[in-house]
Amino acid sequence: GDSVTQMEGPVTLSEEAFLTINCTYTATGYPSLFWYVQYPGEGLQLLLKATKADDKGSNKGFEATYRKETTSFHLEKGSVQVSDSAVYFCALSFAGGTSYGKLTFGQGTILTVHP
């Protein structure tokens, strides 16, 4: 079945450090890819997305590029802030078929940024 694998966490960084959270997927087909973020005490929020190969999603300084050849969608940010501390989830879904709209999530990566 379809699955998403995220890098082992948690990740602890100092403010202004470079962030990479790895995400790879296994899917029979051509999914859309997403990064969701969950701040403490809040619900999941869509951070960015990409719907086709080589697309780059970006938002709030975060970026991720859909790499079909490596089945990856790694999340990056050049300079993290304390306010970026949260849990980050990589996910995929399909536009059609019986699994239309179903999000398949990775296990999440906890990011803590220290001043």
Add this chain to the structure above:
Amino acid sequence: EAGVVQSPRYKIIEKKQPVAFWCNPISGHNTLYWYLQNLGQGPELLIRYENEEAVDDSQLPKDRFSAERLKGVDSTLKIQPAELGDSAVYLCASSPRTSGSRNNEQFFGPGTRLTVL
């Protein structure tokens, strides 16, 4: 624009008791999802509705879980009886119906944290 509303936010019950969660999706969103999120894991789909029809309930444990979406708007998820292993966060999400679109963004509510003692 109001987001997805869920209630209650927290619920503590004893095992074998029934419990129900309520979700009000974003206005105009025809598709509604219930997810289960265990501690330290990503959410997993329980059921998906298109309007009032449950189109994917393959992951719903039907011996104790039930759901309904009357009139294709609000939805209720019920557990009866609850077991210790049901302690988790129950998330509701909604999305606009865009058939065949790859832009199938889902909007999540804050979730209901259930503790079964």
